[in-house]
Amino acid sequence: MYLARTTDGRRIPATRDESGHCPSCNEQLTPKQGDIYEWHWSHKPGQACSYRKTATFWQYGWIRHYHASGEWEMEASLGGVDFDGIHPEKRLSLMLANKLDLIALKSFIDASAQRGLKPVVIFNTKAFERFQFEDYRLKHPKRSDNGWIFFFSHAFPGHKRTASLWLDIEQDKHPNFGLKNGIYNLTYSADCHGAITVSRTPKLRSTPRPAGLPSESISHGE
Structure with missing residues (x-):
């Protein structure tokens, strides 16, 4: 911890x-x-x-960053449920996800909604290491993989977006998909069925590790 x-x-x-x-x-x-x-x-x-x-050093880095801001309660518990972080003023909840675990993600979003919190998920790139990346889209090579449904359900532009989803890219870590350091918004687009859309430019850029992480906060609704 x-x-x-x-x-x-x-x-x-x-x-x-x-x-x-x-x-x-x-x-x-x-x-x-x-x-x-x-x-x-x-x-x-x-x-x-x-x-x-089971916390990882990648998660520790993000927890350190948000804890230092003074605005977040990190490794927090609310109503008997543990969260990686809670922003009391903005009513945000945070999950630092190493895996594309659909059960854990659904549980986090449901628990957040029940407590009046808006969920923010930051994914480690390892969650998508089996995915193919082309034209700023992530797609699993197996047609039977249904990981994209989570993004269709919660981050479909034009619909009510019930979660703010991000991909943390570090150029010196595998996989980086050829992208620059930074945090990329993840959504679902009807233009490419079964794929996860990655924003073309990072909303935030990370500073060199281990010196720190983005000084700005990620807001819900991006």
């Missing part, structure tokens, strides 16, 4: 200056502060708690 809980209830990034505890099991955590990867907290060996155990 990126944020531990202090004894007085604050959420803090990894540090050796304060003790951090797991928000779920309350066990004391170990700060991981290396020179290469994002700093984070880890359970001690033998502790069985699975709270945010």
